[in-house]
Amino acid sequence: MSPMNQQSLNKTLMNVNGPKQACSNCCQRERCLPIGLEGPDLDRLDSLVTRRKHMQRGDHVFRAGTPFQSLFAIRTGFFKTYELQEDGQEHITGFHMAGEIIGMDAISTVHNACNAVALEYSEICEIPFPQLEVLCREIPALQHQFHKLMSRVIIQGHGIMMLLGGMSAEERLAAFFLNLSQLYAIRGYSATDFHLRMTRDEIGHYLGMKLETVSRTLAKFQRQRLITVNGRHIELQDLVRLRQVMNREEM
Amino acid sequence: MSPMNQQSLNKTLMNVNGPKQACSNCCQRERCLPIGLEGPDLDRLDSLVTRRKHMQRGDHVFRAGTPFQSLFAIRTGFFKTYELQEDGQEHITGFHMAGEIIGMDAISTVHNACNAVALEYSEICEIPFPQLEVLCREIPALQHQFHKLMSRVIIQGHGIMMLLGGMSAEERLAAFFLNLSQLYAIRGYSATDFHLRMTRDEIGHYLGMKLETVSRTLAKFQRQRLITVNGRHIELQDLVRLRQVMNREEM
DNA sequence: CGGTCGATTGAGGGCGCTCAAGCCTCGTGG
DNA sequence: CCACGAGGCTTGAGCGCCCTCAATCGACCG
Numbered sequence: 195m196s197p198m199n200q201q202s203l204n205k206t207l208m209n210v211n212g213p214k215q216a217c218s219n220c221c222q223r224e225r226c227l228p229i230g231l232e233g234p235d236l237d238r239l240d241s242l243v244t245r246r247k248h249m250q251r252g253d254h255v256f257r258a259g260t261p262f263q264s265l266f267a268i269r270t271g272f273f274k275t276y277e278l279q280e281d282g283q284e285h286i287t288g289f290h291m292a293g294e295i296i297g298m299d300a301i302s303t304v305h306n307a308c309n310a311v312a313l314e315y316s317e318i319c320e321i322p323f324p325q326l327e328v329l330c331r332e333i334p335a336l337q338h339q340f341h342k343l344m345s346r347v348i349i350q351g352h353g354i355m356m357l358l359g360g361m362s363a364e365e366r367l368a369a370f371f372l373n374l375s376q377l378y379a380i381r382g383y384s385a386t387d388f389h390l391r392m393t394r395d396e397i398g399h400y401l402g403m404k405l406e407t408v409s410r411t412l413a414k415f416q417r418q419r420l421i422t423v424n425g426r427h428i429e430l431q432d433l434v435r436l437r438q439v440m441n442r443e444e445m
Numbered sequence: 446m447s448p449m450n451q452q453s454l455n456k457t458l459m460n461v462n463g464p465k466q467a468c469s470n471c472c473q474r475e476r477c478l479p480i481g482l483e484g485p486d487l488d489r490l491d492s493l494v495t496r497r498k499h500m501q502r503g504d505h506v507f508r509a510g511t512p513f514q515s516l517f518a519i520r521t522g523f524f525k526t527y528e529l530q531e532d533g534q535e536h537i538t539g540f541h542m543a544g545e546i547i548g549m550d551a552i553s554t555v556h557n558a559c560n561a562v563a564l565e566y567s568e569i570c571e572i573p574f575p576q577l578e579v580l581c582r583e584i585p586a587l588q589h590q591f592h593k594l595m596s597r598v599i600i601q602g603h604g605i606m607m608l609l610g611g612m613s614a615e616e617r618l619a620a621f622f623l624n625l626s627q628l629y630a631i632r633g634y635s636a637t638d639f640h641l642r643m644t645r646d647e648i649g650h651y652l653g654m655k656l657e658t659v660s661r662t663l664a665k666f667q668r669q670r671l672i673t674v675n676g677r678h679i680e681l682q683d684l685v686r687l688r689q690v691m692n693r694e695e696m
Numbered sequence: 697c698g699g700t701c702g703a704t705t706g707a708g709g710g711c712g713c714t715c716a717a718g719c720c721t722c723g724t725g726g
Numbered sequence: 727c728c729a730c731g732a733g734g735c736t737t738g739a740g741c742g743c744c745c746t747c748a749a750t751c752g753a754c755c756g
Contacts (some may be wrong), residue, residue: 716738
């Protein structure tokens with residue numbers, strides 16, 4: 195590594211606008227807003243993102259009720275978004291990984307509709323929304339990509355609705371793991387061997403079941419040699435049969 | 446009514462581009478895309494909507510798998526959107542009334558992700574999506590309103606997820622009626638007295654329960670004098686207690 | 697008038713919840 | 727260093743909500 199690069203790397207740690215953290219250098223640029231952007235357009239999007247933050251487990255990106263001003267792109271790490279019901283218990287609306295944009299639900303509400311919290315060390319990029327809209331008016335490719343990302347969130351929601359509305363606990367959990375598997379694979383991690391970032395309770399709140407049921411179902415899967423469970427370390431042993439479980443196929 | 450108006454009304458029935466059906470005259474303009482638009486901007490949006498269709502119960506607006514080209518604004522009537530699972534049974538992703546835009550989920554998928562079908566006589570406006578994006582680049586107010594509408598769909602999804610993930614059959618049905626009540630009230634209809642457009646089976650598929658459970662729960666609500674049921678005619682007799690049921694409050 | 701479709705109601709059973717006990721891993725402080 | 731508590735996870739026993747299966751009824755229609 196040249197002295198110059200070393201210098202800019204050090205600078206990155208101090209100044210969050212260092213070149214190492216530009217969109218153009220970001221390993222998420224093929225999953226995030228910049229898809230299809232090049233040269234000056236990419237630079238303009240870059241200049242929009244003035245704040246990149248490091249977050250520890252438990253740090254909140256935003257909380258329900260606070261004013262909505264920005265979207266947040268996940269650079270690295272893992273987040274959950276959740277809403278608190280009247281009776282105090284939380285419902286998790288989603289888990290989010292690198293490349294995803296969170297906060298879109300607040301566009302229509304002035305105030306944030308949900309809470310977003312880091313489940314491990316993470317880095318996020320703040321995207322001031324009014325300025326993003328301005329840029330979307332000037333860069334058609336950015337506009338379209340933004341619309342596609344919003345649309346994807348809607349479709350994701352439909353998927354979870356189908357899961358919650360029509361699947362048994364086993365089917366939900368199988369679908370959950372297969373989905374996680376795919377998300378990791380897309381990002382270049384192992385599709386069959388990963389570490390859960392969330393507790394059993396959080397999985398339960400996401401999938402609409404109690405933590406005991408999550409635990410019991412995991413044990414059953416392990417007995418059937420579908421997966422290996424070791425605390426939060428999960429190994430998917432038989433993707434084919436796991437898919438059969440998800441689709442209610444007899445074995 | 447003047448002869449002139451009579452003439453244009455007749456023309457409307459023949460030519461779906463008649464002035465009577467322009468956005469500027471539409472009774473949904475305060476709920477739909479045109480919010481905040483005036484004069485020439487409104488006219489430009491109007492000229493984008495070249496096809497307004499009349500639909501009978503059972504007519505499909507679009508089907509899953511067909512190419513995505515347009516969004517559809519509901520002028521009058523009632524629709525459901527649904528997806529077919531692998532095992533053939535349908536899951537209803539939403540019921541939709543006048544002023545809503547359907548088809549946004551397909552923006553990210555090239556092909557339509559779900560089916561949309563009219564549940565009664567309805568009228569819709571087709572909005573070619575690429576041209577809407579062009580117009581959004583030129584009219585900031587339209588752009589923002591469009592983003593707000595997409596965001597609202599995301600939030601709606603979260604609401605249903607909370608319902609499906611954490612509520613009992615009674616709570617779901619109470620929430621369903623209270624939501625319907627509000628939607629009707631906003632549109633100037635009675636908040637306590639309405640006609641269901643969907644079957645018990647469809648309510649069940651939407652709320653994640655079987656039609657027998659829907660029927661039984663309706664009967665129970667009726668016994669408790671919370672509502673009056675007469676086929677598909679529903680009267681909400683006690684909104685306060687219905688809200689208590691939804692929120693799990695003891696009575 | 698039979699046929700279809702939607703709705704209601706009953707009987708019985710199973711999945712997942714509730715309540716409870718116990719284990720393990722941490723981090724903290726005596 | 728170990729004691730201790732807290733939080734996360736597992737496992738068991740029992741029960742209740744909702745599903746399944748089935749019969750019946752009314753409305754509508756060819």
